[in-house]
Amino acid sequence: MKNFKSINTIKLLAVLFMSSIAFVSCSSDDDDHDDHDHEEELITTVLYTLTSPTGFVTIEFQDLDGAGGADGTYDVSGPLSANTTYTGVIKLLNETEDPAEDITLEVEEEGDEHEFFYTPSISDITITKEDADVDGNPIGIETTFTTGEAGTGTLTIELIHEPTKPNDGTSASAGGSTDVEVTFSIEVQ
Amino acid sequence: MGLVIAISSFSYSQNCDYIFLGEIKDFHDGTPIESATIHIIERDKYIVSDFDGKFKIENLCAGTLTLTMSHIGCETKTVSYTIENDISKIILLEHHLEELNEVTVSSNFKTEGTSIEQSISKADLEKYTDKSLGDALNAVSGVSSLNTGNTIVKPMIHGLHSSRLLIINNNVRLFDQEWGDEHAPNIDINSSDRVEVIKGANTLKYGSDAIGGLIxxxxxxxxxxxxxxxxxxxxxxxxxxxxxxxxxxxxxxxxxxxxxxxxxxxxxxxxxxxxxxxxxxxxxxxxxxxxxxxxxxxxxxxxxxxxxxxxxxxxxxxxxxxxxxxxxAINSREPRVIEDFSYNIDYPKQNILHHxxxxxxxxxxxxxxxxxxxxxxxxxxxxxxxxxxxxxxxxxxxxxxxxxxxxxxxxxxxxxxxxxxxxxxxxxxxxxxxxxxxxxxxxxxxxxxxxxxxxxxxxxxxxxxxxxxxxxxxxxxxxxxxxxxxxxxxxxxxxxxxxxxxxxxxxxxxxxxxxxxxxxxxxxxxxxxxxxxxxxxxxxxxxxxxxxxxxxxxxxxxxxxxxxxxxxxxxxxxxxxxxxxxxxxxxxxxxxxxxxxxxxxxxxxxxxxxxxxxxxxxxxxxxxxxxxxxxxxxxxxxxxxxxxxxxxxxxxxxxxxxxxxxxxxxxxxxxxxxxxxxxxxxxxxxxxxxxxxxxxxxxxxxxxxxxxxxxxxxxxxxxxxxxxxxxxxxxxxxxxxxxxxxxxxxxxxxxxxxxxxxxxxxxxxxxxxxxxxxxxxxxxxxxxxxxxxxxxxx
CATH class of the missing domain: 2.40.170.20 (TonB-dependent receptor, beta-barrel domain)
Known part of the structure; x- marks a missing residue:
């Protein structure tokens, strides 16, 4: 009788085990649909457009498969003109979505938690941020880009999340964490 | 003598000449247990088993007989019988010291006799009531921890952690995404009575992969x-x-x-x-x-x-x-965000629920x-x-x-x-x-x-x-x-x-x-x-x-x-x-x-x-x-x-x-x-x-x-x-x-x-x-x- 009881207990445990597997198998059926997550917050593209009365220059970085995989591409449409004032607008895109998602809108919405920084290696280029967040501090989506004498060098564009605002205009003084950092070769002629 | 008279006079109307023959044996191997104490509850009398584990109770009246048997190193056992005629019974006692240990755990109790291990008792665990398992184990020599901040603490035995360490809670091997360096074991230290750290080899009962050891x-x-x-x-x-x-x-x-x-x-x-x-x-x-x-x-x-x-x-x-x-961050030697005290738990954070x-x-x-x-x-x-x-x-x-x-x-x-x-x-x-x-x-x-x-x-x-x-x-x-x-x-x-x-x-x-x-x-x-x-x-x-x-x-x-x-x-x-x-x-x-x-x-x-x-x-x-x-x-x-x-x-x-x-x-x-x-x-x-x-x-x-x-x-x-x-x-x-x-x-x-x-x-x-x-x-x-x-x- 006692043996019978313990056999029953063992049976009960076995039934529990089986039923839980069945339970999980069933619920895993529900998961069989493709629950693959797209990289929703992925930034694939940085597009900086500089417009002057006489023409425009685009500066673009594109990495469609994100970190890893194929390397990103850098594309500057042409040389900048010396002693010229350009109106600059930056756009961040996620081009894995269709249509491409404009991430700049999110940055603008949370302007007080973000700031773009532009660092040229050519010393007589000046870049002024023309927009402001709710606290009156610059965001850097809209800029005025003024060139001086001819020369070649680099331009680094950064987007900092949670920077110290206001700051002295350099990304080093802003702290925060870096969401975007791309460097382009540019030429002024 | 007076007792016997009292019992006889109390039950004079009944037939009081039945005999109970008992034999006390070890549960495991059937060897007779000598000198076990038998307490006859109805008579409040104590007798002792002989060399062959046997004992005899005479002059029993019809009714219930309750016996409580005890012996050094045995679990005390109480049995009841209905007496209607002469009977003979074999009573099995559990003769094992380790079973006593299970109730009153001695300080050097080991999971296996040959195992190399150290333990933390309840009293010591209580010192860590508001800390984590990893903090408590840190007090044991040879055990350290891999931390993420001061609240996420992963125990480490002899420099090995995560998947190389088995954590057994209540005889259940813990599976809580333990592969991650910043995944602390989901254990409430207050729910356990003692913790053993097994540094040696006796871990096979729980798994084959205890390269670091077992907790x-x-x-x-x-x-x-x-x-x-x-x-x-x-x-x-x-x-x-x-x-x-x-x-x-x-x-x-x-x-x-x-x-x-x-x-x-x-x-x-x-x-x-x-x-x-x-x-x-x-x-x-x-x-x-x-x-x-x-x-x-x-x-x-x-x-x-x-x-x-x-x-x-x-x-x-x-x-x-x-x-x-x-x-x-490395060069500044100071966190980039320092604010006043707050109870807020903001991002980044971890939420873990473990059943x-x-x-x-x-x-x-x-x-x-x-x-x-x-x-x-x-x-x-x-x-x-x-x-x-x-x-x-x-x-x-x-x-x-x-x-x-x-x-x-x-x-x-x-x-x-x-x-x-x-x-x-x-x-x-x-x-x-x-x-x-x-x-x-x-x-x-x-x-x-x-x-x-x-x-x-x-x-x-x-x-x-x-x-x-x-x-x-x-x-x-x-x-x-x-x-x-x-x-x-x-x-x-x-x-x-x-x-x-x-x-x-x-x-x-x-x-x-x-x-x-x-x-x-x-x-x-x-x-x-x-x-x-x-x-x-x-x-x-x-x-x-x-x-x-x-x-x-x-x-x-x-x-x-x-x-x-x-x-x-x-x-x-x-x-x-x-x-x-x-x-x-x-x-x-x-x-x-x-x-x-x-x-x-x-x-x-x-x-x-x-x-x-x-x-x-x-x-x-x-x-x-x-x-x-x-x-x-x-x-x-x-x-x-x-x-x-x-x-x-x-x-x-x-x-x-x-x-x-x-x-x-x-x-x-x-x-x-x-x-x-x-x-x-x-x-x-x-x-x-x-x-x-x-x-x-x-x-x-x-x-x-x-x-x-x-x-x-x-x-x-x-x-x-x-x-x-x-x-x-x-x-x-x-x-x-x-x-x-x-x-x-x-x-x-x-x-x-x-x-x-x-x-x-x-x-x-x-x-x-x-x-x-x-x-x-x-x-x-x-x-x-x-x-x-x-x-x-x-």
Whole structure:
């Protein structure tokens, strides 16, 4: 009788085990649909457009498969003109979505938690941020880009999340964490 | 004489000449038990069994006869008979000292006779009521921890952690995404009665992969008496301005039934280093456990359920964007975000919910032993939140649900005098679901894992003082995963299209290919142990173990950016299993006046899987070091020494030292993240007469780890337009901390006691950094903490 009881207990445990597997198998059926997550917050593209009365220059970085995989591409449409004032607008895109998602809108919405920084290696280029967040501090989506004498060098564009605002205009003084950092070769002629 | 007359006169009308013949035998081997005391309840008279275990009761009247039998080393047994004529009965008594130990656990109780292990008792565990399991284990020599901040603490035995360490809670192997460096075990330390750390080899019953060792959390065994008792403990801390409240209540019955309910709640705000608050470092934690069981010598069951809900804030300053941010953090020596104290738990943070349920039943069979069958189930849901933009701000970046259940049996054969055999089988099914909706590719993909195991372990007493043990275990493991790979990585970077064409599908979407990786492993593990007791409380233990570990999901599949480490971590499908040979010896003296244990060990690990930096990749966020898993041959050797010495009747000295050396033999460099030499010295004063007053002063010194692999590198910073040095490898300086503990007991009311404790950690508010803290780049360790504890037993 006692043996019978313990056999029953063992049976009960076995039934529990089986039923839980069945339970999980069933619920895993529900998961069989493709629950693959797209990289929703992925930034694939940085597009900086500089417009002057006489023409425009685009500066673009594109990495469609994100970190890893194929390397990103850098594309500057042409040389900048010396002693010229350009109106600059930056756009961040996620081009894995269709249509491409404009991430700049999110940055603008949370302007007080973000700031773009532009660092040229050519010393007589000046870049002024023309927009402001709710606290009156610059965001850097809209800029005025003024060139001086001819020369070649680099331009680094950064987007900092949670920077110290206001700051002295350099990304080093802003702290925060870096969401975007791309460097382009540019030429002024 | 008067008694007999009284009985006769009381029952004069009945027939009072029946005879009861009894024979008392051992349950296991049937040997007669001599000199057992038999209490005849109806007559309130005691008799004793003879040389053959026999006894005789004469002049019995018709009615009930109740006998209570007791014998040294036996469980007391009460039986009732209805007397209608002369009867003869064989009564089986359980004659086993170990069973007594199960009720009143002695201080040097071991899970296996030949095992090298150390334990933490309930009283010591209570000191850590508002801390984690890892903090409590840190007090044991040879055990350290890998920390993320000060609340996420992973225990480490002899430099090994995560998947190389088995944690067994209530006889259930914990599965809680333990592969992650920043995934602390989901255990409420208040739900256990004692913790054993098994450094030696006797771990086969629980798994084949205990390369580092095994941590065993044991519940309390209750005596079968009618009782209701409980306790409540409150702990308050100055650092973090928080604490813990824990309550438990236990009901036991003479029949062997018992039940226990326990809950605890813990909350802390931002902790403080000597110089600044660690912004976003608090935690919130709710736990509950319940058990119900029935326990007699012959049969019983135990059902247990626990839920652990953890919410850990992660230091805000540790969220960084790219390698430039990491350099800035390392060079500034101060967190980039320092705010005033707050209880808020902001992003980044971790939310973990862990359910564990089990039911176990056992039955003893005559001339065989004890058969135990157990079913257990765990659900682990882990959500990790990061700093994100827009609609995704409140969406976790990692959302994993791990379901594990297993059915196992153990047959403990103990009827042969000097030989005990344990054998068992186990089947386990595990399912990981990378819950959709996170908006990022999952770090760990969906997978299903099947395990089946069989083991046999024998313990043989060579003579009165020495014992050997040997065991073997076979494990079958099958992993079936579903993961999308970047097509370029699949085809070119890792060449998987040629190595694993069988995993591929034709489903390619957004430059990602859907794959079904499948792996099957067969593992053999074994151990040998020997123990010998000498005069003067001296003993010697020798252990050898062969352990095999299958690569864990993160080693195989992880793929992506790890924010707090500013690195891209990549798993490899080509990894094979890890095989370790472990040798350990321990020479011990178990004596209150002067005791010690000296335990050297040596581990040789073939195919040791490690994560190391292999290069730099440039992404839209800037430059990142790429860390990849690789396999090398490693060896670790070291020694743990513990000493206790009585100075006077009231004063005691305790000390321990751990020395360890870990080497990457394949590249002839030291292993990464190995604990440095550390030692502890403590003086304690105890006075039982003075309300059991206890005062301790403890110093712990951790030396600088001079042996580390140098993975520092230079990277070009486009903003500064120069190369910067990324010093990720250098180790922090040595440090020495003092702590003070005191406690006193009062008799609070009729049946209750009150215990008060005052403790101070980091007495001199020392500034320091610890090599084994993953956040050492971002902040100092904690400053002084004053702690007050109050415990009421009722």
């Amino acid at each position: 065993l959390l044991q519940p309390r065994r209750y005596a079968a008496i009618d009782s209701l008792f409980g306790s409540t403990m409150v702990s308050l801390n100055s650092n973090g301005r928080g604490g813990n409240i824990n309550s438990e209540i236990i009901k036991t019955y003479a029949s062997g039934l018992y039940g226990r309910i326990q809950t605890s709640y813990k909350q802390f705000g931002d902790f403080k280093s000597p110089d600044y608050y660690l912004t976003n470092s608090g935690l919130k934690n709710i736990n509950a456990s319940a058990r119900i069981g029935y326990r007699t010598f012959e049969k019983g069951f135990d059902a247990y359920y626990s839920v652990v809900s953890n919410e850990f804030a992660i230091l805000q300053a540790s969220h960084i964007g790219n390698v430039g941010d990491l350099v800035a 564990l349920a089990k039911i176990e039943a056992y039955k003893r069979f005559k001339n065989l032993g004890k058969l135990t069958v157990q079913y257990d189930m765990q659900i682990n849901r882990r959500k990790e939140f990061d700093l994100r933009r827009g609609d995704l701000a409140d969406t976790p970046v990692i959302d994993l649900r791990l379901f594990t259940n297993s059915l196992q049996s153990n047959l403990h054969i103990d009827y042969i005098d000097n030989l005990k055999i344990d054998s068992g089988i186990l089947v386990r099914y595990q399912q990981n679901d990378a819950v959709s909706g996170t908006g990022v590719s999952p770090l760990i993909p969906d997978f299903e894992k099947y395990d089946a195991s069989i083991y046999i372990i024998g313990n043989y007493n060579l003579n009165e003082s020495s014992e050997i043990s040997a065991g073997m275990r076979y494990d079958f493991t099958r992993i079936e995963a579903e993961k999308r790979y970047n097509v370029t990585d699949w085809n070119e970077t890792y060449n998987y299209d040629e190595l694993f064409p069988q995993f591929e599908t034709n489903d390619i979407d957004n430059s990602e290919i859907l794959t079904y990786p499948e792996f099957t492993f067969h593992n053999i593990s074994a151990n040998l142990g020997y123990s010998k007791l000498f005069n003067n409380d001296l003993s010697l233990f020798v252990n050898y173990g062969l352990a095999t570990r299958v690569p864990n999901p993160s080693e195989l599949f992880s793929d992506g950016l790890h924010h707090s480490a500013a690195r891209i971590e990549t798993g490899l499908l080509t990894l094979n299993k890890e095989v370790a040979h472990k040798f350990a010896v321990s020479f011990e003296r178990n004596n209150q006046d002067f005791g010690f244990s000296i335990s050297p060990y040596f581990k040789s690990i073939n195919g040791f899987i490690q994560l190391i930096p292999t290069g730099i990749t440039t992404t839209i966020r800037g430059a990142f070091p790429v860390w990849e898993y690789n396999q090398i041959n490693a060896q670790i050797f070291g020694v743990d020494i513990d000493i206790n010495k009585k100075i006077t009747n009231n004063f005691n000295y305790n000390g321990n030292i751990s020395i360890l050396k870990g080497d990457n033999l394949s590249e002839d460099i030291p292993l990464i993240h190995m604990p440095s030499t550390n030692f502890t010295n403590g003086i304690s004063y105890n006075n039982k007469a003075l309300n059991n007053l206890s005062i301790n002063l403890i110093n712990k010194t951790v030396l600088q780890q001079k042996r580390y692999p140098n993975y520092n590198f230079y990277t070009y910073d486009p903003v500064l337009q120069e190369d910067v040095y990324v010093d990720i490898s250098s180790t922090p300086a040595a440090y020495s901390l003092f702590s003070f503990n005191s406690s006193v007991n009062f008799k609070a009311f009729k049946t209750g006691t009150l215990k008060l404790e005052l403790n101070i950690e980091n007495l001199f508010n020392t500034k320091y950094n610890e090599y084994l803290n993953r956040q050492r780049y971002f902040s100092q360790e904690l400053g002084r903490n004053i702690n007050l504890k109050m415990k009421i037993n009722y």
